[in-house]
Amino acid sequence: MFRVILAEDSALLRDGLRRMLTDEGYAVVAAVGDGDALLDAVAAHPVDIVIVDVRMPPTHTDEGIRAALEIRRRWPETGVLVLSQYVEQRYAVDLLTGASARVGYLLKDRVADVGEFLDALERVGAGGTAFDPEVVRQLLRRTTHTDPLRSLTPRERDVLAEMAQGHNNAAIAGRLHVSQSAVEKHVKAIFDKLELGQLDGISRRVLAVLRYLGS
Template sequence: MRVILADDSTLLREGLVRLLTEEGHQVPAAVGDADALLAAVDREPPDVAVVDVRMPPTHTDENLRAALEIRRRHPGTGVLVLSQYVERRYATELLTGDPAGVGYLLKDRVTEVEEFLDALHRVAAGRTAFDPEVVRRLLARSSHAEGLARLTPREREVLREMAQGHTNAAIADRLWVSRSAVEKHINAIFDKLDLPAAGGQSRRVLAVLRYLDG
């Protein structure tokens, strides 16, 4: 796949470029600020843009705005956000709209190469990829605690796996239950959270995360 990188850490950029090229992917641009990111994506839209949240000049939300602009200008380009911390506002703002091809990983996760590459492939394929810690924070700080309180412990586990972008089959394998049991849990989750059963895995995940964020 074709990947454009945006991070103000030269060391991290070069490390990711080397990792991705060794895996057979193309990296047409690796930049250090939001303006250069948008210019690179406009010039040659990639399959995925890997974007750090906080970058120069103010180290606030330049890259988040750039990521949202990429989603608007190039809906076929996936966006995988990297962050040092769980930036709840940024995560939920990025999720607003069509969730296909969106991911959010903590930078520590990049050191786990297989997990990073798996997330990259999921985002490129139009699915979602969320760090388990990001999902945990979204669940824990939800303004819809009353709705979540109605979920059983197993349903919360299934919801957490869904939000990470796993398919029903993958959830069944990870939780050591049958696929039909997973489907029943998912239907119960939607009923208890008053969410319609959206068609498609990533739309379903975003519906849950949107509701949790309020």
């Protein structure tokens, strides 16, 4: 199991997450209440993943996300799973303008679904991505009349949303009740239309698409 550091200013939620993760076999090496303490903890205890709230003391604006971005810069091998009460589109885009893996952004309501939360945590820890469906939907709505996204078919948009959440082709096929070969054709069409065909790996598959949406 992965080694984890929690950063959440709500003592109730922090303790609840710590107990849940410990019960599931994760090693929670630190649980802190502000961004500075998070950076100190990561420096002292290298871990696989940090789970961090966007808004933390002292101003409760962007301390958490700034700490997360600093972790991405200083310790790129450390996965970052951000939790937020609301969809903060600017912060979601900021997370995407850097390393192209080990990152997730979930709404706090998603934590109530333990299975979904743990699945996202596992994906981030394993080097993948995990974006809340509502975050993806709002990023997808950030389009104008000149955006190539308007050229996507409804099914291609469905596939893009699933890709952005970090699902592979097999998972997308199951979730959308189509064949895997159909998903592969849709993925190719998406990258062709978004002019992302020359990118490689997960940056092409997931994060480059979201960067494009946020550009």
